[in-house]
Amino acid sequence: MRRFESLQIRLLLLMGGVLMLTLLTVAGVVYGLVANAEREVWQGRQSEAGRNASTLAENYMRQAELGLRFLSQADEDLAVLPELAQTALESVPGTLEIIWVDARGRVIHSAALDEVVLASVFTITQANWFQSALQGTEQALFVGNVQISPRNELYILLSMKTRTGGVVALRLSLSDLGEIVLDARYGETGTTYVVQREGFIVAHPDSEVVQQSVSLAGRPELTGVVGAAALNWTGSYVNFRGVPVIGTVSEIPGTNLLSITEIAETEATNSSRNALVVLGAVTVIFWVGALLVAAALVRRLVFVPLELLQSGAKEVAEGNLKHQVKILRHDEIGKLSVSFNEMARSLDARASERERLVKDLQTAKRLAEENSRLKSEFLSTMSHELRTPMNAIEGFTSIMLSRMGGVEFNDKAERYITRVSANSKRLLQLINDFLDLSRVESGRLELAKLPFSPVELAQRWKAEIGILAENKGVELELTLDPNLPEVVYGDEEAVSKVALNLLSNAIKFTEQGRVSLTVANGGDEWRIIVADTGIGIPPHAREFVFEEFRQVDQTSKRKFGGTGLGLAIVQKYTRTMGGTVALQSEVGQGSTFTVTLPLQTPDGLMLENMK
Amino acid sequence: MEHIICVIKRNIGSEGLPMKKTIARPIWPIIVVLLLLAGCVPSSATPSPTAQISVAEEIVIYGWDGGVPQAILDDFTEEFGINIKYRTFTSYAEASESIQAGEVYDVVFLGTDYVGQLIEQGDLTELTLSNIANLRNVAINFRDLSFDPGNRYSVPYSWGTTGLVVRKDLFAKEVISWNDLWEAEVNQAGIWDDQRSMIGLTLRSLGYSANTDKPEELEAALKRLIELKERALFMEEFDPWTSAAELASGRISIALGWAYDAMAGRELNSEIDYVIPQEGTLLWLESLVIPVTSTNQAGGELFINYMLRPEVAAQFVNETFFAVTIEAASKAIDADILSDPVVYPTDEMLVNAEIVFPLSPESKELYDDVWRRFMDAPTGAPLED
Numbered sequence: 003m004r005r006f007e008s009l010q011i012r013l014l015l016l017m018g019g020v021l022m023l024t025l026l027t028v029a030g031v032v033y034g035l036v037a038n039a040e041r042e043v044w045q046g047r048q049s050e051a052g053r054n055a056s057t058l059a060e061n062y063m064r065q066a067e068l069g070l071r072f073l074s075q076a077d078e079d080l081a082v083l084p085e086l087a088q089t090a091l092e093s094v095p096g097t098l099e100i101i102w103v104d105a106r107g108r109v110i111h112s113a114a115l116d117e118v119v120l121a122s123v124f125t126i127t128q129a130n131w132f133q134s135a136l137q138g139t140e141q142a143l144f145v146g147n148v149q150i151s152p153r154n155e156l157y158i159l160l161s162m163k164t165r166t167g168g169v170v171a172l173r174l175s176l177s178d179l180g181e182i183v184l185d186a187r188y189g190e191t192g193t194t195y196v197v198q199r200e201g202f203i204v205a206h207p208d209s210e211v212v213q214q215s216v217s218l219a220g221r222p223e224l225t226g227v228v229g230a231a232a233l234n235w236t237g238s239y240v241n242f243r244g245v246p247v248i249g250t251v252s253e254i255p256g257t258n259l260l261s262i263t264e265i266a267e268t269e270a271t272n273s274s275r276n277a278l279v280v281l282g283a284v285t286v287i288f289w290v291g292a293l294l295v296a297a298a299l300v301r302r303l304v305f306v307p308l309e310l311l312q313s314g315a316k317e318v319a320e321g322n323l324k325h326q327v328k329i330l331r332h333d334e335i336g337k338l339s340v341s342f343n344e345m346a347r348s349l350d351a352r353a354s355e356r357e358r359l360v361k362d363l364q365t366a367k368r369l370a371e372e373n374s375r376l377k378s379e380f381l382s383t384m385s386h387e388l389r390t391p392m393n394a395i396e397g398f399t400s401i402m403l404s405r406m407g408g409v410e411f412n413d414k415a416e417r418y419i420t421r422v423s424a425n426s427k428r429l430l431q432l433i434n435d436f437l438d439l440s441r442v443e444s445g446r447l448e449l450a451k452l453p454f455s456p457v458e459l460a461q462r463w464k465a466e467i468g469i470l471a472e473n474k475g476v477e478l479e480l481t482l483d484p485n486l487p488e489v490v491y492g493d494e495e496a497v498s499k500v501a502l503n504l505l506s507n508a509i510k511f512t513e514q515g516r517v518s519l520t521v522a523n524g525g526d527e528w529r530i531i532v533a534d535t536g537i538g539i540p541p542h543a544r545e546f547v548f549e550e551f552r553q554v555d556q557t558s559k560r561k562f563g564g565t566g567l568g569l570a571i572v573q574k575y576t577r578t579m580g581g582t583v584a585l586q587s588e589v590g591q592g593s594t595f596t597v598t599l600p601l602q603t604p605d606g607l608m609l610e611n612m613k
Numbered sequence: 614m615e616h617i618i619c620v621i622k623r624n625i626g627s628e629g630l631p632m633k634k635t636i637a638r639p640i641w642p643i644i645v646v647l648l649l650l651a652g653c654v655p656s657s658a659t660p661s662p663t664a665q666i667s668v669a670e671e672i673v674i675y676g677w678d679g680g681v682p683q684a685i686l687d688d689f690t691e692e693f694g695i696n697i698k699y700r701t702f703t704s705y706a707e708a709s710e711s712i713q714a715g716e717v718y719d720v721v722f723l724g725t726d727y728v729g730q731l732i733e734q735g736d737l738t739e740l741t742l743s744n745i746a747n748l749r750n751v752a753i754n755f756r757d758l759s760f761d762p763g764n765r766y767s768v769p770y771s772w773g774t775t776g777l778v779v780r781k782d783l784f785a786k787e788v789i790s791w792n793d794l795w796e797a798e799v800n801q802a803g804i805w806d807d808q809r810s811m812i813g814l815t816l817r818s819l820g821y822s823a824n825t826d827k828p829e830e831l832e833a834a835l836k837r838l839i840e841l842k843e844r845a846l847f848m849e850e851f852d853p854w855t856s857a858a859e860l861a862s863g864r865i866s867i868a869l870g871w872a873y874d875a876m877a878g879r880e881l882n883s884e885i886d887y888v889i890p891q892e893g894t895l896l897w898l899e900s901l902v903i904p905v906t907s908t909n910q911a912g913g914e915l916f917i918n919y920m921l922r923p924e925v926a927a928q929f930v931n932e933t934f935f936a937v938t939i940e941a942a943s944k945a946i947d948a949d950i951l952s953d954p955v956v957y958p959t960d961e962m963l964v965n966a967e968i969v970f971p972l973s974p975e976s977k978e979l980y981d982d983v984w985r986r987f988m989d990a991p992t993g994a995p996l997e998d
Contacts, residue, residue: 119752121960124754124772124896124966124968126754127967127968128725128759128968128970129759130757131757134759147763149749149753149756149757150749152749152750152752152753152941157753159757200743201742201743202746217746219741219743
């Protein structure tokens with residue numbers, strides 16, 4: 003099937019096939035008609051030849067019969083008979099011998115052109131011609147079988163009872179008849195010959211055939227005519243010489259002879275064969291020509307525009323959207339081309355539009371990124387710049403409150419200074435958080451890879467945050483996985499920042515109950531799980547609690563305080579460390595934050611370094 | 614004509630030997646060979662395939678003892694690889710009876726006076742003429758005879774005359790008539806135990822047809838025959854095959870005979886002559902036929918076709934002195950034989966000739982009756998031997 007994937011070839015094959023079939027049918031019909039006509043012509047000629055031979059033989063025999071009838075009426079006068087015999091020998095064609103015998107078989111007179119044969123005393127009385135004529139009525143004609151003489155001459159014996167009771171017989175040569183029949187040839191290979199019903203060929207243009215006693219007994223031409231109801235039979239067969247022929251076999255009436263006219267099939271079908279050759283040549287030429295014209299036409303009308311379309315499509319596919327297909331005609335394919343061009347133009351327009359948008363987007367993105375970076379930088383710088391004076395404020399208010407340096411002030415002043423100190427601490431915390439965040443966002447957070455004990459670290463967190471819980475009256479539980487490695491590598495500070503933020507958050511949103519911290523070993527990773535029995539986070543809020551400055555609602559902000567940066571810091575630090583934060587929460591029941599961090603043990607680190 | 618002419622010819626000149634013995638000599642080996650052949654086939658007890666083929670490749674020919682030269686039979690066997698089993702008869706009557714009795718023969722040499730009768734009775738097979746191409750060699754006047762129109766059943770082959778074999782020097786007058794048989798001295802005439810010939814010649818001598826069916830003519834003939842019996846000798850008494858030796862020795866001076874008797878006798882004594890009586894000779898014609906009992910018709914037809922070859926027919930004439938119907942054979946026949954009127958009589962000699970025709974059943978009864986009465990009649994004086 004692959005071979006015919008070209009529509010052009012397939013179309014050509016189809017057209018060629020249909021055309022050839024049509025032409026062959028026409029040629030076949032024409033040939034059949036010609037061959038039939040030719041055959042009929044030959045058969046007509048053959049039948050005519052056969053009829054001619056028959057008529058000839060009939061006339062021949064009739065003349066002999068008339069002659070005999072005349073002789074039978076002669077007086078048995080020896081003065082008359084010789085003259086009569088001589089006249090008959092000269093005037094009745096083919097007559098070779100005439101004999102008068104009396105009823106006892108004794109010869110009255112005999113005369114012959116060649117030699118006296120019938121006058122043989124030995125056989126007259128038992129000869130069929132004598133006995134049959136004698137036993138018949140006067141003037142009844144006896145006709146013997148056609149015989150072939152030892153000299154290969156055809157002859158026939160005719161006899162008749164005479165007026166005086168004897169018998170007159172006539173030996174008639176049929177060789178002349180044979181010659182005439184043989185002359186009835188036609189065409190180049192047309193042959194006529196004569197055969198006995200018994201099968202022997204008795205006259206043939208090739209005298210050898212007669213001498214060799216060729217017999218047709220059992221051959222189709224002979225059985226054909228013997229079996230036929232009519233007087234002649236025509237058929238195609240291989241003759242006794244092995245030549246395929248068309249032959250007509252006719253009976254020669256009044257004799258046991260058949261004339262056979264044959265013509266070689268090769269000649270009989272000559273004209274039709276020539277016609278076949280011409281027809282064949284014409285068919286082929288016409289076929290090739292028609293196919294070429296059709297192919298050119300189809301190519302011009304269909305395939306050239308199609309190829310243009312195809313190359314256009316290729317161009318477009320390769321990105322040349324400006325390409326326009328040449329319109330050759332305004333037929334179906336032309337319309338298709340027009341549509342194609344429209345499509346290309348429309349594609350081109352959309353592509354230009356999209357390109358512009360992409361460019362705008364890229365610019366915007368770059369700008370945004372720059373802005374973000376600038377913002378972080380700014381924040382970082384700002385925080386730093388803010389922290390310095392804030393540290394000074396915080397430091398001096400602390401000094402003032404601890405009455406160091408001999409400072410004196412009244413209660414009112416102390417209340418105010420306490421407020422200043424608290425607010426400056428809060429502001430400092432805010433600034434620190436900003437700093438942490440901006441450090442992560444500006445990509446300047448560099449994580450250490452130092453060994454530390456997770457157990458010790460967890461205990462430190464409990465100690466550090468314990469006061470906060472105690473103040474609020476919330477129970478703080480610590481659960482340590484006994485499988486925890488003694489030492490892990492990582493940034494102790496970053497981990498602490500995550501854990502402490504979560505813990506303070508939990509305590510912050512827990513009015514009563516408890517907060518639990520669990521540190522567990524999870525194989526390749528370790529987990530810090532902080533669970534509380536606080537207010538919980540409603541589902542709609544879970545997606546934004548990790549964003550900066552977002553709390554569940556403004557009420558809680560006011561109620562619980564805080565910068566709203568804690569969870570953002572947790573997430574950013576965890577991500578930076580290659581970990582994840584998961585949140586499980588139910589409103590009114592509490593929340594559980596699970597931080598999963600990759601576990602880098604000394605072994606694992608060694609393994610990694612080795613790699 | 615119940616004689617083996619070739620044998621006689623070969624033995625001509627071996628004077629002093631009794632002919633019967635010399636003739637018997639070559640016959641015996643043939644019989645022995647035939648018996649051996651006949652005995653051999655069944656004696657190869659287990660019927661092997663080859664034995665069966667050899668049976669199929671055989672034809673049975675029925676003819677006069679020595680009626681066909683052995684060389685002709687041998688040549689046929691050599692050419693076609695078909696063995697010939699040659700069986701013999703001593704008269705056409707015997708042959709005819711044997712055929713009617715259903716004996717198996719593939720080719721029979723049969724007198725034409727029996728052919729018509731056997732055709733009528735359906736005892737002969739119609740010949741496949743396409744197998745007998747040489748039929749065209751038969752002379753025109755011998756074809757299409759009334760007893761077998763169109764030669765559908767028989768092919769006339771050999772023919773001859775019946776006449777008187779005479780010792781010219783011992784006979785007082787020139788022999789010209791059948792009546793001269795009666796003119797011979799007592800015990801000087803030889804006759805044969807042959808019904809149609811004897812009755813026929815007697816009828817001719819009386820001026821009647823040899824084929825007459827008139828009882829009064831036959832009665833007249835019988836009377837005359839009995840006269841003859843009183844003064845003539847049956848040649849079978851001396852020699853079942855020929856009178857040549859008896860004529861040559863002068864024991865008899867005249868005998869009923871056929872051309873070959875004269876030919877054989879002439880070799881012994883030049884005074885022996887053959888006379889065709891003026892009343893007309895009795896002609897005989899022998900045909901080749903195939904009985905319906907034949908188991909190898911194709912082989913039989915092959916043999917007939919072979920016999921009709923000019924050179925084979927010529928050989929037949931040269932060795933048996935029987936004239937043949939084969940016109941084309943003339944060139945190869947010895948010129949002496951061809952020109953000898955004894956073998957090939959001239960037309961003048963045959964002017965009054967008559968053919969021995971087959972008899973109707975009624976006529977046959979008459980003839981048989983006449984013959985029985987003739988045979989029952991007393992013989993003449995005993996031989997003064």
